[in-house]
Amino acid sequence: MESLEAELDRARDLTVADLVDAIESIGFECTRCGACCKGYTPKADDDVADGDGAGVETEDDRSHAEPHTATVFPDEVRELLATLESNAAGDGSAGGEAGEDDADDVSGSEYDWRDVARPMPYGLEESAEGEPAGETFEWALQTDACGNCTFYRETDGRGACTVHEDRPLVCRTYPFSVALGGTSQPMGEAVDEAGMVRAHECEGLGRDISRSEAEDLAEALKRRAVRELEEAIEVRDAYRPSGDIDGVVVHDSEGQKRPDGTPIDGDRTERS
Structure with missing residues (x-):
């Protein structure tokens, strides 16, 4: 297996024109079916931990549905928070670029990190008190009570994203990936x-697409x-074991964080 650095070099060398031809x-x-934004019932041979997006949903049985799980990075979380703030203020402007300092701009508002993201569920366990515990890597888009993406809305069977212009890259590129x-x-x-x-399972595959799209x-x-x-690479380099920290610890490219996105720096307690 190639090193992450070698794969990064390959990614940077990808030719957009070749990707266009392939697509x-x-x-x-997009048929706006919403399957990539909703909770789903995995098939027996699905490996839930393998990736992002939606599996195969059955209409008749949602009792064992898994929540929608799509990776979102720290800078994307801040951009989405800025978008929520902008929409709430009614100024009509999109979130646009948001840096680390922008986290301070929304920290005192009605929105916080958990309105956008939740800890990636893989690796977490239930504590004796029934609360999630353990360490995980990266963030997933927040979901609603039905397991759907928190930004998903559906009207007359047609899905829509309430933050479409500022949606994360994994959403912009579904159902495609690159073989790296x-x-x-x-x-x-x-x-x-x-x-x-x-190309991964999606009812919109095989339809005509314009060159510009x-x-x-x-x-x-x-x-x-x-x-x-x-x-x-940044997650790997920033990682440090969290064995003596209670609750949930999320490792991302900026270090260790609590589920609300706050850094853990110095916030170490002995496990009981």
Whole structure:
């Protein structure tokens, strides 16, 4: 297996034109079915920990549905928080770029980190008190009581994203991924491929796509591959064991954090 640094070099060397050709050959048009934004019932052979997005949902039985799980990075969380603040203020402007300092701008508002993101569930266990505990890596988009993405809305069977212009890269590029180690894959096996591009289960596959739309997708797909590998390297380098910290610890590229996104620096307590 190639090192993360080697895979990052490969991601940076991806040719957008080649990705465009691959996406065009596969074909795609979003039907707004919402499957990639909703909780789902995994098939027996699904490996839930393998990637982002949605698996195969059954209409008749949601009793064993898994919540929607899509990776979101710290800078994307802050951008979405800025978007929520902007929308609440009614100024109509999108969130746009948001840096680390912008976290202070929203910390005293009605929104906080948990309105956008939750700890990635993989690796967490239930404590004796019935609360989640343990350590995990990265964040997932927050979900509602039905297990759907918190930003998903549906009207007359047609889905919509309330933060569409500022949605994370994993959402912008669904149902595609690139065949590079260290990058995330949408839930389930690839059902089609062309060159370095893999396409995962989605009812919109195989439909005509314009060259300009394919170019937008390809550019976002390359940005996502580079960003995911940069993040993976930063998480690896920032990691330190959290064995003596109570509750849930999330490791991301900025260090250790609580579920509300606050850094743990110096906040160490002995486990009982």
